[in-house]
Amino acid sequence: MKNILSGFLLFLSLFYFSQELKFEDVVKVDSLTTKDELYNRARSWYADTFNSEKDVMSIDDKNLGEISGNGAIRYEPRGFYFGALCATGYISYKINIYVKDGRYKYNFHTFIHEGTRCPGGGGLVSYGILTQEKEHPNQPNKGWKEVKELANITAERLISSLNDAMNKKHETNNDW
Numbered sequence: 001m002k003n004i005l006s007g008f009l010l011f012l013s014l015f016y017f018s019q020e021l022k023f024e025d026v027v028k029v030d031s032l033t034t035k036d037e038l039y040n041r042a043r044s045w046y047a048d049t050f051n052s053e054k055d056v057m058s059i060d061d062k063n064l065g066e067i068s069g070n071g072a073i074r075y076e077p078r079g080f081y082f083g084a085l086c087a088t089g090y091i092s093y094k095i096n097i098y099v100k101d102g103r104y105k106y107n108f109h110t111f112i113h114e115g116t117r118c119p120g121g122g123g124l125v126s127y128g129i130l131t132q133e134k135e136h137p138n139q140p141n142k143g144w145k146e147v148k149e150l151a152n153i154t155a156e157r158l159i160s161s162l163n164d165a166m167n168k169k170h171e172t173n174n175d176w
Contacts, residue, residue: 022109038099045165065099081142087125
């Protein structure tokens with residue numbers, strides 16, 4: 001009974017104190033830019049940026065001003081560490097973009113790493129949900145750091161391209 005209680009308390013402490021890796025901000029643009037214009041810009045950016053079979057738009061609601069979906073990053077270990085071949089796989093994540101007149105909000109969150117089976121039917125190295133923690137409690141830390149670095153670099157690149165797209169007139173509003 002004591003071991004069960006200890007395990008439960010450990011699980012709760014990890015749940016409550018591990019901050020999920022996420023990237024979120026509210027960005028103000030020209031105050032005269034309408035919600036509809038920002039929605040069109042965000043929708044075009046999403047369509048241009050996410051075009052693989054693992055990238056799926058799940059919410060596309062112009063009235064609410066929301067675009068949400070899922071993305072995925074292919075992870076190939078750069079170096080050698082114990083279990084590296086078993087950690088090759090994908091980092092999936094969720095994307096939310098909300099628009100209002102003169103501003104938008106983005107949220108990239110719920111980054112989850114899933115490895116693949118080792119050659120020859122061996123084990124599996126999955127880091128699960130990525131957090132702010134410097135070390136993973138059960139898996140190789142070199143891989144944990146690589147996976148988190150890849151997620152950070154990808155999120156920063158996506159945020160930069162989203163910010164650029166949200167400050168350019170949508171093609172339907174250009175004079176052509």
